[in-house]
Amino acid sequence: MSTENKATLSFTDGTPSVEFPIHKGTIGPDVIDIRKLYASTGKFTYDPGFLSTASCNSAITYIDGDKGELLYRGYPIEQLAQNCDFMEVCYLLLNGELPNQAQKTEFDSRVTKHTMVNEQMNFFLRGFRRDAHPMAVMTGLVGGLSAFYPDSMNLMDPAQREISAIRLIAKMPTLVAMAYKYGVGSPNIYPQNKLSYTANFMRMMFGNPCEEYEVNDVLVRAMDRIFILHADHEQNASTSTVRLCASSGTNPFAAIAAGVACLWGPSHGGANEACLNMLSEIQANGGVEKIGDFINKVKDKESGVRLMGFGHRVYKNYDPRAKLMRETCHEVLNELGLHDDPLFKIAMALEKIALEDEYFVSRKLYPNVDFYSGIVQKAIGIPVPLFTAIFALARTVGWIAQLNEMIADPEYKIGRPRQLFNGAVHRDVKPISSR
Numbered sequence: 001m002s003t004e005n006k007a008t009l010s011f012t013d014g015t016p017s018v019e020f021p022i023h024k025g026t027i028g029p030d031v032i033d034i035r036k037l038y039a040s041t042g043k044f045t046y047d048p049g050f051l052s053t054a055s056c057n058s059a060i061t062y063i064d065g066d067k068g069e070l071l072y073r074g075y076p077i078e079q080l081a082q083n084c085d086f087m088e089v090c091y092l093l094l095n096g097e098l099p100n101q102a103q104k105t106e107f108d109s110r111v112t113k114h115t116m117v118n119e120q121m122n123f124f125l126r127g128f129r130r131d132a133h134p135m136a137v138m139t140g141l142v143g144g145l146s147a148f149y150p151d152s153m154n155l156m157d158p159a160q161r162e163i164s165a166i167r168l169i170a171k172m173p174t175l176v177a178m179a180y181k182y183g184v185g186s187p188n189i190y191p192q193n194k195l196s197y198t199a200n201f202m203r204m205m206f207g208n209p210c211e212e213y214e215v216n217d218v219l220v221r222a223m224d225r226i227f228i229l230h231a232d233h234e235q236n237a238s239t240s241t242v243r244l245c246a247s248s249g250t251n252p253f254a255a256i257a258a259g260v261a262c263l264w265g266p267s268h269g270g271a272n273e274a275c276l277n278m279l280s281e282i283q284a285n286g287g288v289e290k291i292g293d294f295i296n297k298v299k300d301k302e303s304g305v306r307l308m309g310f311g312h313r314v315y316k317n318y319d320p321r322a323k324l325m326r327e328t329c330h331e332v333l334n335e336l337g338l339h340d341d342p343l344f345k346i347a348m349a350l351e352k353i354a355l356e357d358e359y360f361v362s363r364k365l366y367p368n369v370d371f372y373s374g375i376v377q378k379a380i381g382i383p384v385p386l387f388t389a390i391f392a393l394a395r396t397v398g399w400i401a402q403l404n405e406m407i408a409d410p411e412y413k414i415g416r417p418r419q420l421f422n423g424a425v426h427r428d429v430k431p432i433s434s435r
Contacts, residue, residue, distance in 0.1 A: 007032045015041050027062060044418040050235075056243065056409070060093060060401050061234045065314040070321065072232060073097070081324045086227040086394075087111065087197050090169055093232055093401040108197070114170035115191035115200065117178070118148045125182050134389040135264040137179040142392075143257035145171065153251040155407060164252040165400045172393040173197070177204035180386055189213075198224040201393075206381060218335040219380050222328045226373050229321040230391050232398025234314075238262040238269065242399040243406050244415040252403065259399045260392045269391040272374035275309035276384045279346050287342055288349050299359055309371030310354055311364065318366045325372035326351075332379050347375050 005022040018040045023031045031054045038044055047053045062071040070077040073092050080089055084098070091099040091107050099107060124144050128137050146153065149167065152160040174191060181188050181204075189204045199220045207213035233239070241262040246255040263269035282294050297305040312319050333339050339348075351367050354360045377387055406412055 005030075009037075009041075011041070015043070023057075025057070028064070038418075044420070046420050050240075055235060055240065055415075056406060057411075058235070058402070058405060059096070060405060061232045061398070063234050063314055065312075068318045068320050070233075077229065077320055078324060081225050081228045081321075084228070085196070085198070086224050086231070089228050089231050090397045093397050094165060094404070110166050111170045111197065112191075112193050112200075114167050115174055115193075117145075117171050117174050120148070121175075121178070122188070125178060128182070130183055130185065132183070134176070134179045134183065134386045135260065135270075135392070137182070138175060138389050138392060139257055139261045139264070141175045141179065142168075142172075142260050143254055146251050146253035149253070153253075155246060155249055155252060155255075155403075158408075161252060161404055161407070165397075165404070168252065168256055168396050168400060172396050173201035174204060176386070176389045176393050177201065179389060180205055180383070196220070196224075198227065216335070218331060222332045222376050223380065225324065225328050226376065226390070227394040229325060229369055229373070230394035232395070232401065235402075236268065237265070238395065239399060239402050242403055246403045246406060247413070247415040249414075252400070255403055256396060256399055259395070263392050263395065264388055269388040269395075271308065271368075272370035272377070272391070273384050273387045275371050275374045276343075276378055276387070278306075278308045279343050279350075282346050282350075283342055288345050291346065291349050291353070295353060295357070307350075307354075307360075307365065309374065310360065310367055312368045318364075319368040321369035322367055322372055325369050325376065326367070329372045329376050329379075332376050336379055338379050341379075344375060344379070347371070 006019045007022055008017055008019050010017045018037070020037070021033045023033055025031070034045060045053070060073065062074075063069065072080060072089065073096055075092070075098070080092075084092075087108050088098055088104060090111075091104065121141065121144065124141065125137070128140070145167070149164070152164040152167070154160045178188055187209060189207045189209070191200050192203060195203060195215070199215045202215065202220055202223060203213040235243075238259040242255050242259040245258040246252070266274045282291060285294070294305070297303040298307045333344060338344050351371070354365060354367055360366075374384075374387060377390065378384065382390065
């Protein structure tokens, strides 16, 4: 972080002007350092939603929304998704560089050896209703891991953080598969060490004890790409939640559980679930033949109908992840022969309208990654309520990398946002008989 210029803040209420350093990152907007604003002026800044506030400095992920650019440690997401597997991306996010073959082999082996979970987790799982939302189950299971690993609870110990990272990355697929199997009443499938990370997840999800699971390379690659594209996304709501939670010094499992809980929201990780629910609603109301009626409602601001899976708060151009996911989506539909499925016909019709209709093009409401990843997961056979749990599985490595970066930062402090108070001023309590 370099400081070359300064910003001067002037006031009209008699408060003396103050100067603040301007920090310049390697790329991206300059940042005005206002840490001493309150001490110098007695004033706070006001920025609901943190639209203009940098809460940290980070070297992990960079997004340029205007260009539609996403970089992990400097590498374009397109190159990573096309040339690497998820384990390589995990190593990159955690360590800052892509692994060589020896490093990848060693990292893969460490993760593989930690995929099992304590058998007592099954008793914990049985405390949930069978119809509980998978994210309710995952929030409990991930937080519950802290009860099983007292040897890696100290967030300030780098060695304990490292083993916690391996455990979390390794066990998340097992926990997601357990949550799924429990909900449908099927027996758990234990991990199989000879399979890759993603193939192992697919087997735990869709395998059964009665027959050998046959790995479909096209579907495994599609799921692996979903993991890569969702591994990190800068300082979003759930990542900021993990950082804020961990800033108190809590254990890694609790901090990641907080991220899982935040991700559950329909405006965040639940967006692809909301997208598939929208497609199902269109199907129920007449399908492709009635899609024009739905689009007209979307264009009518008074209707309250929203087009889910299109546009993005950060990207003012095409979401770079969506381009890759679109390609993967068609590969999966071709592999499974699902292009004629009614739900997928609706999806493709919506995609065509959004890419050609001037209303959507002028507003840059392009299909985003949630739109395509939801279609892919549905095609593979993953139930819609499980989509967000899979998002959490993929994002865990990003959360851990961000948490590690924060704890190692010499400027790290417990998070303590300020507020603009507009409630009652000081008043005295009257006796109950006088109220």
